[in-house]
Amino acid sequence: MRDLYSFEILEHSQITEMRRIVCAFARSLEFDETQIGKLGIAVSEAAENILKHGGGGEFLVRSVDCEGISGIELLAVDSG
Numbered sequence: 001m002r003d004l005y006s007f008e009i010l011e012h013s014q015i016t017e018m019r020r021i022v023c024a025f026a027r028s029l030e031f032d033e034t035q036i037g038k039l040g041i042a043v044s045e046a047a048e049n050i051l052k053h054g055g056g057g058e059f060l061v062r063s064v065d066c067e068g069i070s071g072i073e074l075l076a077v078d079s080g
Contacts, residue, residue: 003062003063004060004061004062004063005021005022005025005060005061005062006058006059006060006061007021007047007058007059007060007061008056008057008058009047009050009051009056009057009058009059010051010056011051011056012051014047015044015047015048015051018043018047018059019040019043019044019047022039022040022043022061022072023036023039023040023043025061025063025072026039026072029063029070029071029072030070031070031072039072042074043059043061043074046059046074046076047059047076049076049078050076050077050078053078053080054078054079054080055078055079055080056078056079057076057077057078057079057080058076058077059074059075059076059077060074060075060076060077061073061074061075
């Protein structure tokens with residue numbers, strides 16, 4: 001699976017698809033369901049803020065590894 005994703009966020013319909021892809025990515029990194037649920041909330045909230053307060057933007061997601069522990073880094077960039 002890819003380890004870097006870029007999503008353009010210009011309308012609400014894109015948030016659901018982005019959340020689905022990011023959660024599937026987390027599953028591939030062996031996150032548990034609680035972690036995946038929390039990640040899904042964080043992704044949705046950040047993307048909503050990009051739309052509400054920034055007029056749209058981009059959401060970047062990548063895998064990280066620290067001493068054998070897998071993680072996901074999120075970067076929300078708005079146009080405002």
